[in-house]
Amino acid sequence: MGILLKLYLAFLKVGTFGFGGGYAMLPLIQKEIVTNNQWISQSEFIDIIGISQMTPGPIAINSATFVGYRVGGILGSIVATLGVVTTSFILVSLAYVFFNKFKESHILxxxxxxMRPALIGxxxxxxxSxxxxxxxxxxxxxxxLIIGGLLYKTKIHPILIIVIAGVLGTIxxxxxxxxxA
Structure with missing residues (x-):
């Protein structure tokens, strides 16, 4: 199987089964890109999460774009990104058509x-991890502890928190x- 198809299918799986968005998708993203395919290391995965927090867009799309580029260049980033959004695009399109019909559904x-407790888990x-x-x-x-204390005690903007963490890391x-020395 070609690398582009493998990228597409891996991120299609993430996009299809990663309910809950963002952080809830991380275990599946981690399993696909670190464990199953070994495209990046665990340390690089953590770096992707950090970079994803500093750049606009969802974690899944940012990680798909980064890993896709790393593995298959620009075309790889496009293919991986398309893979992660394919299912959502289809579901949102269908939801738009059928939303009014099912919005009061007790089953849904x-x-x-x-699903909510599972997402927290x-x-x-x-x-x-x-x-x-x-x-x-x-x-x-x-x-x-410093960053956690700041977040708990104040309403500092997340961007400022990232900057403070970077300064503390430098120090x-x-x-x-x-x-x-």
Whole structure:
């Protein structure tokens, strides 16, 4: 199977079975691109998540575009991105046509209510998986505690949080070790 078809099918699977969007899709994205196909490492996967938070657009599309480019160049990024949006495009198109007919459906409402706890479980799973990779030393834990405290106590904009985390990373991993050495 050609790499472009493999990219398309991997991200089609992500787009088809990744209910809940964003963070809920991360376990499936991780499994497809890190575990199953080994297109990137776990560390690179965490970097993609960070970059996805700084760039406009959903995590799934950003990761598809990045991994597609890495594996197959510009055409690979286009194919992977098309793969991740294909199912959503079809479903949204159908939903538009049939929305009024099914908006009061008890079955649909019940199914969506049943999915909510599972989505939270998926998000927690990714948090733990990423946490074991990201929190390697005392510095990373200190940065996480500072950022977590800021988020909990203030209403700082997420972009500012990313900038603060970058500054703290520069201090803890660049400046302090340089001063100590």
């Amino acid at each position: 409402s019940s199914a969506l209510s049943g 998926l998000i927690i799973s990714v948090f733990l 990423m946490g074991f990779e990201a929190y390697r030393d005392v510095n990373s834990i200190i940065i996480a 803890f991993y660049g400046l302090i070790p340089t001063l100590i």
